Amino acid sequence: MAIINENYLKLQGSYLFAEIARRVAKFKEENPDADIIRLGIGDVTRPLAPAVIQSLHAAVDEMAQAATFRGYGPEQGYEFLVSKIIEHDFVPRGVQLGIDEVFVSDGSKSDVGNFQEILGTGNTVAITDPVYPVYLDTNVMAGRTGFFQHGRYENIVYLPCNAENGFVPELPKAKVDMIYLCVPNNPTGTTLSKEELTKWVNYAKANQSIILFDAAYEAYIQEAAVPHSIYEIPGAKDVAVEFRSFSKTAGFTGTRCAYTVVPKTVMAYTSKGEAHPLNSLWNRRHTTKFNGVPYIIQRGAEAVYSPEGRQQIKETVQYYMTNAKIIREGLQSIGLQVFGGVNAPYIWLKTPHNMDSWAFFDKMLSEVNIVGTPGTGFGPSGAGYFRLTAFGSRENTEAAIERIKTTFSIK
Numbered sequence: 001m002a003i004i005n006e007n008y009l010k011l012q013g014s015y016l017f018a019e020i021a022r023r024v025a026k027f028k029e030e031n032p033d034a035d036i037i038r039l040g041i042g043d044v045t046r047p048l049a050p051a052v053i054q055s056l057h058a059a060v061d062e063m064a065q066a067a068t069f070r071g072y073g074p075e076q077g078y079e080f081l082v083s084k085i086i087e088h089d090f091v092p093r094g095v096q097l098g099i100d101e102v103f104v105s106d107g108s109k110s111d112v113g114n115f116q117e118i119l120g121t122g123n124t125v126a127i128t129d130p131v132y133p134v135y136l137d138t139n140v141m142a143g144r145t146g147f148f149q150h151g152r153y154e155n156i157v158y159l160p161c162n163a164e165n166g167f168v169p170e171l172p173k174a175k176v177d178m179i180y181l182c183v184p185n186n187p188t189g190t191t192l193s194k195e196e197l198t199k200w201v202n203y204a205k206a207n208q209s210i211i212l213f214d215a216a217y218e219a220y221i222q223e224a225a226v227p228h229s230i231y232e233i234p235g236a237k238d239v240a241v242e243f244r245s246f247s248k249t250a251g252f253t254g255t256r257c258a259y260t261v262v263p264k265t266v267m268a269y270t271s272k273g274e275a276h277p278l279n280s281l282w283n284r285r286h287t288t289k290f291n292g293v294p295y296i297i298q299r300g301a302e303a304v305y306s307p308e309g310r311q312q313i314k315e316t317v318q319y320y321m322t323n324a325k326i327i328r329e330g331l332q333s334i335g336l337q338v339f340g341g342v343n344a345p346y347i348w349l350k351t352p353h354n355m356d357s358w359a360f361f362d363k364m365l366s367e368v369n370i371v372g373t374p375g376t377g378f379g380p381s382g383a384g385y386f387r388l389t390a391f392g393s394r395e396n397t398e399a400a401i402e403r404i405k406t407t408f409s410i411k
Helices: 006-010 016-030 050-063 079-093 108-118 133-142 194-207 278-289 295-303 307-333 357-368 394-408
Strands: 102-105 125-129 156-160 178-182 210-214 240-245 258-261 267-269 275-277 338-340 346-350 385-389
Touching (some): 006 133, 016 357, 133 178, 178 194, 307 394, 357 385, 357 394
16 A cells, blocks of 8 residues: 555644635635735735836747757756846845855745755754745655644754844754745845854854755845855855745746755754755755746846846835834834834734734724734744734725724824
8 A cells, every 4th residue: 555654644644835725715706896015925916027017028039030049958947047146136235145056946835845855864953933824844755753742843943033133033942954044034124144044054054054045035134234145254155055036026926936055164964964065965855856947937037137127126115115014113102012024024912912823814804804924833922913914905005004004003
C-alpha cells in the first residue's frame, strides 16, 4: 500500500487564507447583497506599470517570430534580468553579487517553502512569532517538528514579537540552526534596525546557523536608516539567504516573478562537519525541479528597472503607503492601538477589549463587511491582534475606515 507523509497530518486545519476565503464565501452566500471590502489577503489592486506592459507586449511579439522565438531558458534566469537586479537592488547599497548567486523564480512563497528541502530534517528551526505561515508549515511538512500542543509545535523555537518588546525578537537562548526573519515583517509591518540585524548575523556566524531572510516588502521602507537587504550587514554573505519578489513591489502577484540570492560563501555542513556551499545545492535543486520563469515575464520584470519603470513603481508604492497612512491614522483616531504602516503596507492592530482574533474577524465581517486577517493565524503571539492591508483601492480604503470608525471607537 502507498504510505503518506504523515507529517502532513500534523498541520492545523486549512491554510490560513483558505480558511478566510471559506468564511467569506459562506457569509456572502448568506448575505448576497453585502458590500464586502477585502483588506485581508495581501494581494495588490493597482495594474501593472505601463513600462512593464509595453515590455510584455514586445516580448509577445518576439515569440511570434521564428528569429526571436525563445524556448527553454536558463532555469536560474536570463542574464538580462539578473544583471539588472544586481545593478539596481544591491550595488547602490554597497553589495556585490555574482550573476550565478541570483536565482529567478515564480515567487518568494515557492522559494521560501522549497529552500528548506536542501537542509537536513534534524535542524532546529527558529521563527519570529507572529509571522507568515509558510515558514512554519513547510517545516512541519518536512518533519522538523513534533506535534501541535498547547498552541505551539514541538521542536520549534518561537521568538515572540509583541508590543511589549517593540516587535524586536530576542536571540534564542539555545542553539538553533535555521532562522527565519521577515523584514519588513508580515504581518506586523515592523522593521529591524541595522544594529538588531547585526546581532542576528553575529549569532549565525557563532553558531554556524543559516538565516533565511524574507525581504519581499523592502521597497516599502520609507525611513532612511532601515536596511533594505541583510547583506548591508558585514558578514551576512557568509550566513544568509535572501528572498525577494516582484509581487508586491511591481504588482506581479498574478504574473509571478521573484528571485532568491544565495551567496557562494554561505555554508551548511554534513553530519561529519564537512562544509558545503548552499549555492551549488540550491542550483541543483532549482534546475532539477524548476524549468524557469517564462521569457515574456522576465522581460516584464526587466522593465521594472528602466527609468520609466522605476518612477512608475515608486508611484504605485506611494499609493499603497498613502492607504497605509489613512488606515493607521484612522484607527488611531478612535483609540485603537496600531503598529506598522510606516515601512510596510501592513497595519497590525490590537483588538478592542482584548477580543479573540477570530471573533474580531467575524465581527468585522458581519457588522461592517470588512475582511481582515486574524492575528492568531500568524502564530500564538498574534492572539488579540488583527492585520489589515493597504493594497485596496483608495475608495475602498477610505470607505473601510469610515465604517470602522462608526462601529469600533473605544474613546
